[in-house]
Amino acid sequence: MLELLGQGLATIVQWKYLLPLFLGTLVGVVGGSLPGVTITMTVIVVLPFTYGFDPLAGLAAMTGVYVGGSTGGLVACCLLGIPGSPSSIATTFDGFPMARNGEPGRAIWLGVWASVWGGLLAALFLVFLTGPLAAIALEFGPWEYFSLFVLAMAMVAGLTEASLVKGLIATGLGLLITVIGTDPIGGVPRFTFGSAFVGGGFPFLPVLIGVFAFAQIMTDLEKLTGPAGQAQPSLAGVKFERFSHLKVNWEIFAQPFLLLWSTIVGLIIGILPAIGGSASSVLAYDQAKKFSKTPERFGKGHPEGIIASEASNNANVSGSLMTIMAFGIPGDAVTAVMLGAMTIHGIQSGPLFISQNPGIAYGIYAAYILAHPCMLLICVALMPLMLRITKVRMAVLAPIVLVLCVIGAYALNNTMQSVYVLFIFGVVGYALVKLGFPLAPLILGLILGDQIELNLVRAIMTDSDPLLFVTRPISAALLAAAVLSVLAAVWQHLRQRGRVPAEEEPDF
Amino acid sequence: MSLGRDGLAGLVILGISLALLVQAFQLPKLPIVPVGPGFYPSIVLGFLAAMSALLVLQDLARGRERAAAAAPQPRRNYRLVVAAFAIVAGYVVVLPLLGFRLATASFVVTLQAAIETPRTVRGWATLAAIAAGTTAATYLAFERYLLVLLPRGTWTGF
Numbered sequence: 001m002l003e004l005l006g007q008g009l010a011t012i013v014q015w016k017y018l019l020p021l022f023l024g025t026l027v028g029v030v031g032g033s034l035p036g037v038t039i040t041m042t043v044i045v046v047l048p049f050t051y052g053f054d055p056l057a058g059l060a061a062m063t064g065v066y067v068g069g070s071t072g073g074l075v076a077c078c079l080l081g082i083p084g085s086p087s088s089i090a091t092t093f094d095g096f097p098m099a100r101n102g103e104p105g106r107a108i109w110l111g112v113w114a115s116v117w118g119g120l121l122a123a124l125f126l127v128f129l130t131g132p133l134a135a136i137a138l139e140f141g142p143w144e145y146f147s148l149f150v151l152a153m154a155m156v157a158g159l160t161e162a163s164l165v166k167g168l169i170a171t172g173l174g175l176l177i178t179v180i181g182t183d184p185i186g187g188v189p190r191f192t193f194g195s196a197f198v199g200g201g202f203p204f205l206p207v208l209i210g211v212f213a214f215a216q217i218m219t220d221l222e223k224l225t226g227p228a229g230q231a232q233p234s235l236a237g238v239k240f241e242r243f244s245h246l247k248v249n250w251e252i253f254a255q256p257f258l259l260l261w262s263t264i265v266g267l268i269i270g271i272l273p274a275i276g277g278s279a280s281s282v283l284a285y286d287q288a289k290k291f292s293k294t295p296e297r298f299g300k301g302h303p304e305g306i307i308a309s310e311a312s313n314n315a316n317v318s319g320s321l322m323t324i325m326a327f328g329i330p331g332d333a334v335t336a337v338m339l340g341a342m343t344i345h346g347i348q349s350g351p352l353f354i355s356q357n358p359g360i361a362y363g364i365y366a367a368y369i370l371a372h373p374c375m376l377l378i379c380v381a382l383m384p385l386m387l388r389i390t391k392v393r394m395a396v397l398a399p400i401v402l403v404l405c406v407i408g409a410y411a412l413n414n415t416m417q418s419v420y421v422l423f424i425f426g427v428v429g430y431a432l433v434k435l436g437f438p439l440a441p442l443i444l445g446l447i448l449g450d451q452i453e454l455n456l457v458r459a460i461m462t463d464s465d466p467l468l469f470v471t472r473p474i475s476a477a478l479l480a481a482a483v484l485s486v487l488a489a490v491w492q493h494l495r496q497r498g499r500v501p502a503e504e505e506p507d508f
Numbered sequence: 509m510s511l512g513r514d515g516l517a518g519l520v521i522l523g524i525s526l527a528l529l530v531q532a533f534q535l536p537k538l539p540i541v542p543v544g545p546g547f548y549p550s551i552v553l554g555f556l557a558a559m560s561a562l563l564v565l566q567d568l569a570r571g572r573e574r575a576a577a578a579a580p581q582p583r584r585n586y587r588l589v590v591a592a593f594a595i596v597a598g599y600v601v602v603l604p605l606l607g608f609r610l611a612t613a614s615f616v617v618t619l620q621a622a623i624e625t626p627r628t629v630r631g632w633a634t635l636a637a638i639a640a641g642t643t644a645a646t647y648l649a650f651e652r653y654l655l656v657l658l659p660r661g662t663w664t665g666f
Binding site: 171179188319394399404416456 | 514517518521525528531532535536538540541542543544545546547548549551552556559560562563566583584585586588589592593596597599600602604609612615616619620623624634638639642646649650653654655656657658659660
């Protein structure tokens with residue numbers, strides 16, 4: 001294993017791979033530091049550039065975006081008091097107060113270093129646990145796969161904050177999109193109404209780009225109700241105080257349990273399907289506060305809050321990569337885009353991925369590891385520029401992002417059809433967000449729909465006894481976990497009933 | 509009893525699910541496969557219909573609570589959203605007619621101006637420079653470097 005990792009590292013340090021990785025990390029850091037631009041959006045913007053690359057170079061660039069974006073968000077957190085990306089949300093709670101107390105440099109660099117160490121610690125889990133997880137998945141038959149996918153969807157629908165029913169409907173809509181077009185078993189056209197446009201079904205990536213990018217950009221645009229202004233006093237452009245990197249690192253390593261536990265929390269949340277980095281950041285922050293000797297200092301510029309949040313959101317990246325490589329299930333929207341990119345290059349993710357593509361698998365591990373020093377280097381070199389980047393206006397950003405989305409859809413197969421699909425699902429995505437439907441379950445349904453159908457039909461073709469889904473132990477356990485997940489969500493929602501809802505924030 | 513936003517959304521999805529469910533039952537059976545092409549879509553659509561019916565019922569049950577707990581929502585600029593969608597729709601339509609370069613430059617200018625109309629000559633110049641820069645950079649990166657053949661205009665040949 002270590003030999004393969006060594007080969008992966010030796011491959012990635014070649015210019016052919018290192019340059020895309022470095023540029024991806026750079027774009028990730030910049031995208032992450034722009035308030036309102038999520039990592040998903042950044043990876044969507046980078047996607048069309050990767051079509052022409054070697055598969056590993058493209059995946060290295062996307063891994064760089066993911067790692068860079070997870071860290072870049074903390075700049076806006078500390079200086080503007082708003083998260084640059086949702087995965088940094090809990091960094092705002094202590095990063096901004098610390099910066100306002102005259103220590104913006106300490107706040108930002110505590111976050112950057114915690115990201116580096118949390119991410120590298122999580123790399124150990126990524127390298128040593130993905131293989132065993134995939135080995136477990138190899139024992140699965142179609143019954144277990146079907147049940148695993150059902151569990152994934154039940155968890156995602158159940159964890160949506162808006163409404164369990166809406167989460168389940170969004171999942172159903174995602175599944176519905178996948179049944180439109182030609183039946184995968186017998187080639188019979190389904191719900192095409194004789195139209196050639198939908199005859200081949202809707203291509204996955206234009207749907208995903210349309211749903212996510214439009215929903216986010218339009219939601220940002222609707223908030224522009226007057227002259228640009230900021231709700232909170234911004235510290236962008238402020239000069240850093242004198243501080244020591246050594247001291248910042250000492251602060252982190254003086255609390256090894258905090259770093260380790262935050263990393264594990266991020267990793268676990270990352271492994272769970274389609275739960276974003278924001279959940280890991282908030283959960284790790286909450287855990288840090290519960291275990292802290294000084295919980296009363298949280299929210300007032302406490303370093304523990306920044307360390308927990310940032311170590312956790314970078315470890316989350318590692319967890320998401322584990323899920324996609326071991327099970328073929330995206331850990332979140334970013335890995336959903338990566339899954340789409342793999343499909344374009346003819347690579348099938350899942351339990352056989354590592355054994356069939358060891359070069360690419362260990363290349364991804366290596367890219368993940370090397371993205372951290374790249375990110376550190378970028379932060380050291382470009383920090384003064386990043387302080388300005390947080391001020392880029394939506395009027396400049398929105399058209400550029402939309403042009404790249406259109407190119408991303410068009411370049412898939414050089415036809416306008418994908419662009420039309422992009423636009424149609426852009427409208428659908430925005431409408432769903434405005435109606436309070438979460439997008440994560442829809443995307444998971446969209447990704448897993450074909451696999452669910454194939455495994456269901458395979459199971460029935462192998463043995464027509466439907467009871468096998470509940471009599472085979474692993475399948476039964478997975479289905480029981482799915483039921484428990486929905487019941488827990490119902491219980492949670494019943495507990496929260498009667499509370500006055502805050503302004504609804506879309507779930508990207 | 510009145511329906512709110514959720515109820516109406518539920519009704520629309522319920523209607524679509526039921527209409528497609530009827531179609532799913534009419535799909536032909538295949539002799540070699542024990543389940544036909546309509547088997548799985550029927551499960552999905554049945555599930556979707558049940559959930560959307562539940563959403564409608566939930567909304568009806570919440571009718572009074574909804575009226576009492578309606579919290580004031582912040583102002584939203586929906587006019588800009590409609591304008592942005594219209595501009596993107598226009599871009600998608602003219603892209604194969606004008607070609608990538610002309611359509612993209614026009615799109616970037618129009619959308620920027622719709623979001624934040626420049627008030628000075630310098631503002632307009634910046635806007636035009638961003639449009640030209642975006643078009644040139646994307647064209648060179650994709651068409652020249654990544655060898656993606658971007659759309660040519662059927663009207664302009666450009």
